[in-house]
Amino acid sequence: MKINNKKHRVLPGFGLSMGYTIIYLSLIVLIPVTILFLKASTMSLADFWETITNERVIASFKVTFLTSFIAALVNAVFGALIAWVLVRYDFFGKKVVDALVDLPFALPTAVAGIALTSIYAPNGWFGQYFELLGVKIAFTQWGIIVALTFIGFPFVVRSVQPVLQDMDFQYEEAARTLGANSIQTFLKIIFPAILPALLTGFALAFARALGEYGSVVFISGNMPMKTEIVPLLIITKLEQFDYAGAAAIASVMLLCSFFLLFAINYWQWRSAKKHQAG
DSSP states (O other): OOOOOOOOOSSSOOHHHHHHHHHHHHEEEEEEHHHHHHHTTTTTTHHHHHHTTTTHHHHHHHHHHHHHHHHHHHHHHHHHHHHHHHHOOOOOHHHHHHHHHHHHHHHHHHHHHHHHHHHHHOOOOOOTHHHHHOOTTTTTTHHHHHHHHHHHHHHHHHHHHHHHHOOOOOHHHHHHHHHHHHHHHIIIHHHHHHHHHHHHHHHHHHHHTTTTHHHHHHHHHOOOOOOOHHHHHHHHHHHHHHHHHHHHHHHHHHHHHHHHHHHHHEEEEEHHHHHHHH
16 A cells, blocks of 8 residues: 655645745835935935934934834833733733734724824823923824834834733742742742843834834924934935935935844843853
């Protein structure tokens, strides 16, 4: 009796699958990115440097990176807390709360921007109370941080949540048996386990915030040198038909995002390698 030992694959073989992968990535990512850099390369080095070091451009870079970093940091803290609550506790309406986490993914960013502006405006639901305290949210950098926090927190929650779900409770019980308190158990057992996922969520939220436009353009006020973000400046360049200038600014933002993601992935690779060696 002849036995057929040939392995049957559900998906096509490596060659065909790899071909589809390269074609797809080329059409969606590689070709547009390459064209962006090619467009920026049409400028001379002096013109490129003058464009990206313009006083208004530098101010926009500062606003964008500062607000994006603060928003990603806030999301890292509270996103991890939300993930912890969703995984470790059972309560009425848990599934509703879990579904609401993904709302910023589904909600159009322009709608989010209009809603946040109406809420945090000086005469808005929340803004009027902040106004009494002398704090202005809308049309300031604080408003930008609020908008970026809103659109970025699902990245942290969805990055940390699966790690917490897969964690073995035995390690925590063993730590308590050996006399560790809650803080020591968290710092020695839980935090090292979720740190790679937390950094991934932070990096994704930060990278997402760097390119956000729709939700920020309404609440920021778009004041040059104060609340103008880089994506808005790029749109302004395009409206002025300065395509090379827009490409130059966009290429700098793209390189910064690539560097951030590469650094996080490299750190995760080193951590995984060290953990396997240990």
